Amino acid sequence: MRRPRLWTLREDRSGSGPITEAECTTCLEGSGAADGGRGPAVWCLAHAQATGHTGFRRIRTDFFRASCGSP
Template sequence: MPRGGRRPKLWALRGDRSGSGPITEAECTTCLDGSGPADDGRGPALWCLAHAQETGHTGFRRIRTDFFRASCDGTAAEAGG
């Protein structure tokens, strides 16, 4: 048992659904120009096609960001630990 007689708290990570969903961006691997963030993948995909047509660049990096939130569910003993 930890010092002071307290049991450790049990923490967990879960997907954060309180805000928007995942954020998608695209980045050209040639010039590093980017689409900017969007709530869906359609805008960045269209940006890639327009950028390819304008520049001839054909390589892109898709970046998807989602979010986690830590929460405390109680002590390890309460959770069966």
């Protein structure tokens, strides 16, 4: 009897790494995606100064890759 192959899920390190975005929880404007967290953080501070909005949602996206190995 043939055994099924085992699949594993690993962090995908072939790309840029995690992507970070920020979104205002008042008006839903966003910073846009960035490879690092500094750009969205600076956007939050500028947005707060310009609008008085103080709540933000940080969105971090990272990636996985599935691979199939031997049983």
